[in-house]
Each structure stands twice: as structure tokens, then as C-alpha cells.
Amino acid sequence: MTLTKVKEEKDMKTIHDATVQDRSVENQAAEQAQPVFQSKNFNLWYGDNHALQNVDLDFNRNEISAIIGPSGCGKSTFIKALNRMVELVPIVRTEGDILYRDQSIFDKSLTVEELRTKVGMVFQKPNPFPKSIYDNVAYGARVHGIRNKKVLDQVVEKSLKGAAIWEEVKDRLNDNAYGLSGGQQQRICIARALAIEPDVILMDEPTSALDPISTTKIEDLMQELKKEYSIIIVTHNMQQAARISDRTAFFYQGHVIEYDRTNVIFEKPKDQRTEDYVSGRFG
Numbered sequence: 648m649t650l651t652k653v654k655e656e657k658d659m660k661t662i663h664d665a666t667v668q669d670r671s672v673e674n675q676a677a678e679q680a681q682p683v684f685q686s687k688n689f690n691l692w693y694g695d696n697h698a699l700q701n702v703d704l705d706f707n708r709n710e711i712s713a714i715i716g717p718s719g720c721g722k723s724t725f726i727k728a729l730n731r732m733v734e735l736v737p738i739v740r741t742e743g744d745i746l747y748r749d750q751s752i753f754d755k756s757l758t759v760e761e762l763r764t765k766v767g768m769v770f771q772k773p774n775p776f777p778k779s780i781y782d783n784v785a786y787g788a789r790v791h792g793i794r795n796k797k798v799l800d801q802v803v804e805k806s807l808k809g810a811a812i813w814e815e816v817k818d819r820l821n822d823n824a825y826g827l828s829g830g831q832q833q834r835i836c837i838a839r840a841l842a843i844e845p846d847v848i849l850m851d852e853p854t855s856a857l858d859p860i861s862t863t864k865i866e867d868l869m870q871e872l873k874k875e876y877s878i879i880i881v882t883h884n885m886q887q888a889a890r891i892s893d894r895t896a897f898f899y900q901g902h903v904i905e906y907d908r909t910n911v912i913f914e915k916p917k918d919q920r921t922e923d924y925v926s927g928r929f930g
């Protein structure tokens with residue numbers, strides 16, 4: 648055998664080994680992937696408007712799951728169903744089930760307060776309270792009965808660090824949060840969500856009101872946060888979904904059209920409607 652041939656065979660073997668290893672890493676990841684939320688044939692009506700139809704979706708722990716789709720397709724409705732906030736709208740009716748860590752969120756033994764403690768939410772527009780930075784973050788801990796100043800100080804520092812904003816605000820914790828930039832306010836809101844030690848963070852277009860630099864900061868932060876939390880994000884920004892998420896669900900007219908690994912959704916979608924949407928043919 649010539650030297651070139653030997654080298655070629657060696658290269659092929661290296662590629663083969665790497666592929667086998669890649670697959671085994673992927674298989675391991677698939678085995679380890681455990682759902683944090685499972686939506687089972689979930690339906691929701693606002694009066695006569697059947698806004699979510701037979702939604703079946705599993706969201707994995709410690710992943711970022713993105714929900715994309717055109718305006719009015721039910722993205723916000725679905726994310727708000729996960730912590731039962733959508734039921735604050737009186738005309739809402741639901742059928743089917745949503746499991747949070749294997750327990751129905753509608754089970755009477757799981758109170759809405761408990762569920763919302765585990766499943767925090769960050770909204771499109773930063774919505775800090777008209778209070779100090781400190782009080783904004785301490786709020787959730789206080790609601791949970793923590794009064795000890797030392798413990799509160801620790802919670803505030805840890806949460807602000809977790810939201811990657813401690814260095815920017817540590818010397819002005821008593822200033823009003825309204826005096827911060829939009830991007831900083833959004834990170835304060837993330838810190839406020841972290842302070843109640845959630846398990847899942849729902850984000851409804853968290854960067855759509857922010858400038859590109861603040862957006863990058865929040866996206867970087869999400870990559871850090873997913874090590875400890877599961878994140879489900881609604882976004883209109885397809886580049887954002889492609890950049891940050893592990894899996895993407897494409898919603899259209901109240902249905903889940905396709906749900907897969909993000910690279911599959913953006914590079915090799917199975918459904919023509921997904922392809923048309925991700926390639927910008929409609930929106």
C-alpha cells in the first residue's frame with residue numbers, strides 16, 4: 648500500500664471515529680434530555696376563537712427552546728399557558744393537559760403560586776417597579792417571607808450577579824431602577840425573576856425593545872443561565888432563535904407545524920410552511 652493510501656485510510660478512520668463519537672455524544676444528550684414541560688393535546692379558546700389547537704410539545708431541561716411564528720399564531724398565548732397566566736383572561740377555556748416535571752399544572756395539589764414560583768417570566772417591555780434596584784430584586788424574596796437583611800443582601804447580590812448586571816449597579820443599589828437604560832432594566836427584571844429561585848424562565852420577546860448591544864448581553868446571559876435553568880423564549884427574531892436556541896417550535900394559526908433541533912428547523916425543515924417562514928417568504 649502506498650503512503651498516500653495509508654494516510655487516506657487513516658484520515659477516513661479519524662473521520663469515522665469522530666462521527667461515531669459525535670453520534671454517541673448526541674445519543675447521550677438525547678438520553679439525558681428530560682422534559683421540564685410536556686404539552687399534551689392542549690387546546691385553548693378565547694371565547695369562540697380556537698387559539699391553540701392540539702399542541703403536543705416537550706421542552707427539555709437546561710435547554711433554550713424557541714417559539715417562532717407569524718403574528719397572532721398563538722406564541723404568547725402558549726407561553727402564558729405554561730404558568731397559567733393566560734387564565735387571567737376571563738373568556739379563556741382550555742382542554743388537554745400540560746405537565747410540569749411530570750405533574751399536571753392543573754392538578755389541584757399544585758397551586759398557581761407554587762407553579763409561578765417555579766416558572767418565572769420576563770416580558771417584552773422591561774417592567775421594573777418604581778422602586779430602588781435593591782427593592783426590585785428583593786421583592787420576590789420578601790414575598791416568600793425572607794426578612795433577614797443579611798439574607799436579603801445575599802439574594803440580591805447573587806441574583807444581580809446571575810443576571811450579569813452586578814458590576815454595573817453594585818454602587819447604586821438604592822437608586823431608582825427607572826434611571827437605568829432599557830437593557831439594564833431588562834437584566835434587573837431577569838435578576839428579579841432569579842431571586843425567587845425558579846426552575847424555568849419564560850421569556851416573551853425579551854429583547855424586542857432593546858438595542859443590539861443590550862440584546863447581545865441578554866443572549867450571552869441566556870447561554871449562562873441555561874446551565875442552571877430551562878428557558879423557553881418567544882421571539883420574532885429568527886436570527887436570534889437560530890443563534891441561541893437548542894430547539895425551535897414553529898407555530899402557525901394555532902398549530903405546531905414543526906418542532907425539532909434548531910439547526911434542522913433553519914437548515915432542513917420538513918414542512919413547506921416552516922421553510923417559507925424561516926426563509927422570510929411570509930411573516
Ligand SMILES: Nc1ncnc2c1ncn2[C@@H]1O[C@H](COP(=O)(O)OP(=O)(O)OP(=O)(O)O)[C@@H](O)[C@H]1O
Pocket residue numbers: 693696698716717718719720721722723724725736
Ligand atoms: N386577551 C385576549 N383576548 C382575546 N383574544 C386574544 C387575547 N390574546 C390573544 N388573543 C387572540 O389569540 C390569538 C393568538 O394571539 P397571541 O397573542 O398568542 O399570538 P402571538 O403569536 O403571540 O402574536 P404576536 O407575535 O403578534 O405577539 C390571536 O387570534 C389573538 O387575537
